[in-house]
Amino acid sequence: MRCIIICNQKGGVGKTTTVANLGACLAERGREVLVVDADPQANLSLHFGVDLARGEPSLYTVMRGEDDPSDVVRQSAVEGLRILPTGVDLAGLGVELSGERGRLFALRGALEKLQQRHDYVLIDAPPSLGLLTLNAMCAAREVFIPMQTQFFALQGLGKLLRTVRKVRSAVNKRLRITGVLACMHDSRTCLAQETLDEIKKHFGRRVFKSVIRKNVRLAEAPGFGLPITEYDPECHGAQDYRALTREVIAMESAEQRRVEQSAPDAVGMLGPPRRDRRAG
Ligand SMILES: Nc1ncnc2c1ncn2[C@@H]1O[C@H](COP(=O)(O)OP(=O)(O)OP(=O)(O)O)[C@@H](O)[C@H]1O
Ligand SMILES: [Mg+2]
Known part of the structure; x- marks a missing residue:
């Protein structure tokens, strides 16, 4: 399984659009795909026609156990x-989990409990580097960074890269x-x-x-x-996301x-978060 967080703390760069359409194109190619809406704006859920009322079972109730x-x-x-x-x-959720020991691993614990196997799990992160993004970074192995090719695209990138490095060295050695x-x-x-040339200079291959x-x-x-x-299978947008796929x-x-080849990461050595253990 490939678990990928699509993340950039900059807003409106195409994170949700990429999760929805890369997910759909991967499914079109026969992969079993789960897309996870880790953004309280719930844009990904709405993209798939799911409009939840407050209190309905959701990622929130799952992360609270x-x-x-x-x-x-x-x-x-x-x-x-x-x-x-x-x-x-x-x-x-951030405030509610702030005192809990396993707060960084609530999403990871939830994904590990899933009965259905998936070839891909794509996590749509919110436009911030807060607890939800950290949870997604602890759960994932890969980070995809969408960037809008406009002025300011690279601004703030240093903070994102430092966050990925910190998560990697502290809790999730497999994150890349x-x-x-x-x-x-x-x-x-x-x-x-x-x-685009600037982005290539920074990230190369x-x-x-x-x-x-x-x-x-x-x-x-x-x-x-x-x-x-499904909406317009032949348009440029569909062609581009198929090429990406x-x-x-x-x-x-x-x-x-x-x-x-990768060694077990620190999370594996720590064991599951406390809430899991309590659940037996
Ligand atoms: N390639 C594109 N061409 C035209 N419009 C696009 C394209 N990609 C995304 N959009 C539109 O741009 C807006 C922002 O895209 P999207 O919601 O995917 O960004 P985001 O990074 O998830 O935003 P946020 O940070 O708020 O979560 C949306 O209205 C979306 O429909
Ligand atoms: Mg979004």
């Missing part, structure tokens, strides 16, 4: 693609940045091209060759509760080798 994740996961409109949805109550994705790219402007162009169909699809493969699939064997 009140619901079994397998009972909360829903089938999406796409075969092979499931969603672990969230609602607005997730916003309060394996992909950087240019989103909402407008190749007609010099600024977009120059920003980790930048995906595929670039997600600006495409209004990608912005329309969430309003219909559908990923782009081919690259992601091509990485599979290298990632498998890395998993086999």
